[in-house]
Amino acid sequence: xxxxxxxxxxxxxxxxxxxxxxxxxxxxxxxxxxxxxxxxxxxxxxxxxxxxxxxxxxxxxxxxxxxxxxxxxxxxxxxxxxxxxxxxxxxxxxxxxxxxxxxxxxxxxxxxxxxxxxxxxxxxxxxxxxxxxxxxxxxxxxxxxxxxxxxxxxxxxxxxxxxxxxxxxxxxxxxxxxxxxxxxxxxxxxxxxxxxxxxxxxxxxxxxxxxxxxxxxxxxxxxxxxxxxxxxxxxxxxxxxxxxxxxxxxxxxxxxxxxxxxxxxxxxxxxxxxxxxxxxxxxxxxxxxxxxxxxxxxxxxxxxxxxxxxxxxxxxxxxxxxxxxxxxxxxxxxxxxxxxxxxxxxxxxxxxxxxxxxxxxxxxxxxxxxxxxxxx
Numbered sequence: 202x203x204x205x206x207x208x209x210x211x212x213x214x215x216x217x218x219x220x221x222x223x224x225x226x227x228x229x230x231x232x233x234x235x236x237x238x239x240x241x242x243x244x245x246x247x248x249x250x251x252x253x254x255x256x257x258x259x260x261x262x263x264x265x266x267x268x269x270x271x272x273x274x275x276x277x278x279x280x281x282x283x284x285x286x287x288x289x290x291x292x293x294x295x296x297x298x299x300x301x302x303x304x305x306x307x308x309x310x311x312x313x314x315x316x317x318x319x320x321x322x323x324x325x326x327x328x329x330x331x332x333x334x335x336x337x338x339x340x341x342x343x344x345x346x347x348x349x350x351x352x353x354x355x356x357x358x359x360x361x362x363x364x365x366x367x368x369x370x371x372x373x374x375x376x377x378x379x380x381x382x383x384x385x386x387x388x389x390x391x392x393x394x395x396x397x398x399x400x401x402x403x404x405x406x407x408x409x410x411x412x413x414x415x416x417x418x419x420x421x422x423x424x425x426x427x428x429x430x431x432x433x434x435x436x437x438x439x440x441x442x443x444x445x446x447x448x449x450x451x452x453x454x455x456x457x458x459x460x461x462x463x464x465x466x467x468x469x470x471x472x473x474x475x476x477x478x479x480x481x482x483x484x485x486x487x488x489x490x491x492x493x494x495x496x497x498x499x500x501x502x503x504x505x506x507x508x509x510x511x512x513x514x515x516x517x518x519x520x521x522x523x524x525x526x527x528x529x530x531x532x533x534x535x536x537x538x539x540x541x542x543x544x545x546x547x548x549x550x551x552x553x554x555x556x557x558x559x560x561x562x563x564x565x566x567x568x569x570x571x572x573x574x575x576x577x
Contacts (some may be wrong), residue, residue, distance in 0.1 A: 211538060213225050213231075213538070214226045215231075218233070218241075218245025218246055219244075219245055219246050220244035220245060220246075220247070220558065220560055221233050221234075221244060221245075221557055221558050221560060221561055221562075221565055222245070223245060223544070229542060230542065231538075231542045231543060231544055232542065232543045232544070232565065232568060232569060232572070233245070233544045233557060233558070234543060234544060234545050234546075234555045234556070234557040234561075234569055235544045235545055235546045235554075235555070235556050235557070236440075236556050236557055236558050237444070238413075238439065238546070238556070239381070239413050239418065239439045239440060239521075239556040240439050240440055240443070240444055241440065241443060241444060241558045242416055242417070242418075242439070242440030242441075242443050242480055242484070242489075242558060242559050243440075243443050243479075243480055243483040243484065243487075243489065243558065243559065243560060244558045244559075244560040245558070247443070247479075247483055247560075249479055249482060249483055250443055250476065250479045250480065250483065252479075253475050253476070253478065253479040253482075254445070254472065254475055254476050254479065256475075257471060257472055257475035257476075258472055261471050262470070262471060262472045263467075263470045263471060263472060264470070264471060265466065266464070266465065266466075266468070266469065270469060270470075270471060270474065272471055272474035272475060272478065273291075273293060273469045273474055275474075275478060276291070276293075276469075276474050276477050276478055276481075277290075277291040279478065279481050280449070280451075280477075280481065283422060283481060283484070283485065284422045284423060284451075285422065285426070286435070286451055288454050289435075289451045289452055289453060289454065290451070290452040290453075290454065290456075290458065291449055291450070291451055291452070292449065292450040292452060292463055292468075293447065293448070293449050293465070293468045293469030293473075293474075294438075294447075294448040294449065294450065294465050294468040294469075295446045295447060295448055295465065295467050295468050295473075296327070296438050296446060296447075296448045297326075297327055297332075297410075297412035297413075297436065297437075297438035297439060297448050298326070298327025298328055298329040298332040298333075299327075299329065299332075299438075299448055299465070299468070300412065300436035300437060300438050300448035300449060300450050301326045301327050301329075301331070301332040301335075301375070301408075301410060301412070301436050302327065302329050302330065302331050302332050303450050303463055304373075304375070304408050304434045304436050304450050305318065305331045305332070305335070305373060305375070305408070306331070306463065307406075307434060307450070307452065307456060307462075307463070308372050308373035308406045308408065308433075308434065309372055309373075310462065311372070311406060311456060312372035312373070312404065312405070312406070315369075315370050315371060315372035315404075315405075316350055316370060316372065317350060317351075317352060317365070317368075317370045317371045317372065318334075318335050318350050318351050318352070318371070318372060318373050318374070318375060319351075319352050319354060319362060319365055319366070319371055319373075319374045319375070319405070320335040320336075320337070320351050320352070320353055320354070320374075320375050320376065321337070321353065321354060321355070321356045321376050321377070321380065321383070322337050322353045322354065322355050322356070322383075323337055323380055323382070323383030323384065323386065324336055324337045324353070324375075324376070324377060324380065324382075324383060324410075325337075325338065325377075325380075325381060325382035325383065326375060326377075326410055326412075327412075328341060330345075330346055331350075333346050334346050334347065334348060334350055334351050335350070335351045335375055337353045337383075338382075352365050356376070356380070356386060356388055356392065357388065357389050357392045358392075359392055359395050359396065359399075362374070362396055362399065363399055366399050366400065366402075366403040366405060367403070369403060369404070371400075371403065371405040372405060372406070373405055373406045373407070373408055373434075374396060374400045374405055374406070374407050374408065375408040375409075375410060376388060376393075376396070376407075376408075376409060376410065377409075377410045377411075377412075377413070377414060378393070378409055378411065378414055378419075378423070378424035378425040378427070378428060379413075379414040379419060379424050379517070379518060379521055381413035381414065381521070381548070381554070381556075382548055383548065384523055384525070384548040384549055384552045384554075385516050385517045385521060385522065385523025385548060385552065385554060386516075386523075387516070387517075387518065388428060389428075390427070390428045390429050393425070393428035393429070393430045394428065394429055394430055396430075397430045397431075397432075406433040406434060407430070407432045407433050407434075408432060408433065408434045408435075408436065409423070409424075409425045409430075409432040409434070409435050409436070410436050411423050411424060411425065411435055411436060411437050412436055412437060412438045412439050412448070413439055413521070413556070414518075414521055415435070415437050415439075416437060416439065416440045416441060416480075416484075417440075417484055417489055417490040417493050417519075417559055418440070418493055418519050418520055418521045418556070418559065419493070419494075419518040419519040419521055420490065420491075420493050420494025420495075420497060420498075420518055420519030420520075421490065421494070421519075422490055423435065424518065424521075427518065432453075433452075433453045433455070433456070434450060434451065434452055434453065434456075435450070435451040436448070436449070436450055436451075437449045437450075437451070440480070440559075441477050441480065442473050442476035442477045442480060443476060443479075443480050444476075445472065445473050445476040445477075446467075446473065447468075447469075447473040447476065447477055448468075484559070487560065489559040489560065490559075492559060492560070492561075493519035493520045493559045493561075494518075494519050496520065496561050496562060496563055496566060497517065497518065497519040497520045497521070497522065499563050499566055500520075500522065500555070500561075500566040500569070500570070501515050501517065501522055503566055503567065503570045504522075504524060504570060504573070507570065507573070507574055507577070509574075509577045510527070511526055511527055511528055511533075511577050512524060512525070512526060512527075512577070513525045513526065513527050513551075517555075520555070520556065520557055520558075520559060520561055521555075521556060522554070522555040522556075523548060523552045523553070523554055523555075524552065524553040524555070525551055525552045526551050526552070526553065527551070528551075529550055529551060530547045530549075530550065530551055530552060530553050531547070531550075533553065533576055533577070534547055534553060536576045537572065537573065537576055540575075540576070541572035541573075541575060541576060542572075543569060543572050543573075
C-alpha cells in the first residue's frame with residue numbers, strides 16, 4: 202500500500218522541534234513561522250507540555266464519554282475563566298472542522314424551520330459535510346456536500362447580509378474574525394457589531410470560527426474580542442492542545458443541551474485534555490497572549506520598515522500576519538525554505554502567511570526579517 206497522494210509536499214523531513222525551531226533528518230535547523238498550520242501554540246516540545254502529557258499517558262490515555270471525566274470539567278472551568286466566557290458551555294471534539302460541524306448542527310437544532318447559513322467570501326471552515334459547504338472553495342466541495350445551504354457574501358459590506366437576513370430563512374451566520382486561508386483579511390468592528398445586531402434581530406445565531414485566529418494568537422484570547430461582539434457559538438481547535446488533535450465548541454447558556462444531541466468517541470479524551478490544560482498553564486504563566494500582541498506589532502513594524510517594492514501590504518493582528526507581495530508567493534516561500542531555512546505559510550497566489558508559536562520573540566523576529574530581506 203502507498204499513501205493517497207493529495208498533498209503538495211516540500212521535500213523536507215522534519216524529525217525534531219524545540220520552541221520556534223525545527224530540524225530535518227539531515228540536521229538542518231529551520232525557523233518555524235508557521236507552526237504546522239497555527240497548531241503549535243506554546244512552542245515545540247515545551248517541557249511542561251511534555252511532562253504533563255507523558256504523566257497522563259502513563260496513567261490513562263483514553264476512556265469514553267460514557268463516564269465522568271474531571272479533566273474535561275477542569276478544562277471547561279479554566280477555559281471559561283481565561284477567555285471571559287465563564288457562563289458558556291463546552292463541547293469537546295477532535296478538530297476545527299468537527300467543531301464547526303457541531304456548531305452548525307446546534308444552530309440548526311435551534312432554528313429547525315430554517316435552512317440557510319450566511320458565510321463570507323474566501324471563507325474556510327473545514328472539509329467535513331456542513332463545514333465544507335460553508336467554505337468558499339468549490340474545488341474541495343464534493344457533489345454530495347453541495348446542498349445549497351450557504352450564501353457567500355463580502356466582508357465589511359453589510360448591505361448584502363441585511364438583504365439575506367430580511368428573508369427570515371437564515372438559521373446562522375458564521376464568520377472568521379480574521380480570515381486565515383482567505384488572506385489575513387479582518388472584519389471591522391463596525392461591520393461585526395452591525396452583523397451581530399441584525400442577525401439577532403432576525404433570529405439567526407452568530408458563530409465565530411476562532412479555529413485559526415483564536416486562542417491568544419491575535420493578542421487577545423479571541424480575535425472577535427477586538428470587535429466588540431459576543432457570539433452565540435465560538436469554535437476552537439488548532440493550538441488548543443499544541444499538536445494533539447482537539448477542538449471545542451463554546452456554547453451560549455441560551456442554548457440548552459439535550460441528552461444524545463451531540464456525541465463523539467475521541468473528543469475530550471483524557472490525553473487531549475491533559476495537553477489542553479498544559480497549554481492553558483503555559484499561556485497564563487508566560488503571558489503568551491500579551492506576547493503575541495507585543496511581538497506581533499514589532500514584527501509587522503520591522504517588515505514594513507524594509508520598504509521593499511515587492512511588498513504591497515502587511516496586515517494582521519498579533520502573531521497572525523499576512524505579507525501581500527507584488528510577485529507570486531510560491532517562489533519567495535520556496536527560497537525562504539530551501540535557502541534561508543524558514544517555514545512560512547501562504548494564502549492565495551500573492552500572500553505569505555505567518556503563524557509562529559506564541560512564544561515567538563523579538564530576537565527571532567529580527568532574524569526572520571533579515572532572512573526575508575535577503576530573499577526579496
